[in-house]
Amino acid sequence: MAERAIGVIGAGTMGSNIAQLCAQYDFDVVLRDVEDDLVASGLDRIETGLAAAEDRGIIEDASAAFARVTGTTDLDEVVEATFIVEAVPERMDLKQSVFEELDAETEPDVVLGTNTSSLPVTEIAAATEHPERVIGTHFFNPPVKMKLLELITGHHTSDETVDRAEAFAEDVGRESILVDDFPGFATSRLGVALGMEAARMVQEGVASAEDIDRGMELGYNHPMGPLKLGDYNGWDVRLEIADALADELGERFRPPQIVRKMVRAGDLGKKTGRGFYDWEGGR
Numbered sequence: 001m002a003e004r005a006i007g008v009i010g011a012g013t014m015g016s017n018i019a020q021l022c023a024q025y026d027f028d029v030v031l032r033d034v035e036d037d038l039v040a041s042g043l044d045r046i047e048t049g050l051a052a053a054e055d056r057g058i059i060e061d062a063s064a065a066f067a068r069v070t071g072t073t074d075l076d077e078v079v080e081a082t083f084i085v086e087a088v089p090e091r092m093d094l095k096q097s098v099f100e101e102l103d104a105e106t107e108p109d110v111v112l113g114t115n116t117s118s119l120p121v122t123e124i125a126a127a128t129e130h131p132e133r134v135i136g137t138h139f140f141n142p143p144v145k146m147k148l149l150e151l152i153t154g155h156h157t158s159d160e161t162v163d164r165a166e167a168f169a170e171d172v173g174r175e176s177i178l179v180d181d182f183p184g185f186a187t188s189r190l191g192v193a194l195g196m197e198a199a200r201m202v203q204e205g206v207a208s209a210e211d212i213d214r215g216m217e218l219g220y221n222h223p224m225g226p227l228k229l230g231d232y233n234g235w236d237v238r239l240e241i242a243d244a245l246a247d248e249l250g251e252r253f254r255p256p257q258i259v260r261k262m263v264r265a266g267d268l269g270k271k272t273g274r275g276f277y278d279w280e281g282g283r
């Protein structure tokens, strides 16, 4: 079944960019947030992003694409969509309340995707009467640039839901991988393991952060070394995922002390000006 319209819940960093992506690929999109000003700033980012896409020749007509996007605080407008992606903050209680509401207000053949980067999809789906239509639709930041869509099947996700999510990925020009609902899925688990081991190597004096990163960039063809990438992602976010992985999967995921100390000191990476690199000094 081809999707008619896409609903996006949450007009923040990810939601607004997912909405932009869908509009670029000719879908009608309804974007919902809880306050008018949040909807308005999401729409502003989309308009700017679409204009930039037109300038770069990615799309032909930014105004036509922007006209396909509707912003609202009203859930009733979103329930017309056939495929909905939730992108609200990463809290289980919030995600569950959004899914409970979506489940009650939409027809059971509407697919409900969650953009969670680490929470169990099965637990989010447990808040609904129709967990078979819930699936993880994990986009990467920024969705318009990052090719991957990681699809995560919850315990009850149906084959039909997987088929529709895979078709949706293709329709918005992404490549999907299919992952079972394990802590850290496929990407966060490996990414965090690599980043934490690189941090442990700095702690043990194996090499400098710069040399470890250059080793992976030049020797393994990683576009960006694991420590610089962690500085971009924020070590507070990485630490939270590593602790959750250690709790679920065991000591091999326990993060090194150096990361905990950096987080306590507020050296979270690019967003605070310092992590393994000094971003204010431009290093």
Ligand SMILES: NC(=O)c1ccc[n+]([C@@H]2O[C@H](COP(=O)([O-])OP(=O)(O)OC[C@H]3O[C@@H](n4cnc5c(N)ncnc54)[C@H](O)[C@@H]3O)[C@@H](O)[C@H]2O)c1
Residues within 6 Å of the ligand: 009, 010, 011, 012, 013, 014, 015, 032, 033, 034, 038, 086, 087, 088, 089, 090, 091, 094, 098, 115, 116, 117, 118, 139, 140, 141
């Ligand atoms: N930022 C990233 O790099 C990134 C990457 C991959 C996945 N994710 C995941 O995407 C999700 C969203 O992250 P983000 O960075 O876009 O967050 P964000 O804080 O930028 O945006 C979340 C938005 O959701 C809105 N919201 C809260 N409750 C709502 C509700 N009931 N209905 C509608 N909107 C509501 C907020 O007002 C806010 O505007 C999280 O699950 C996060 O883990 C984030």
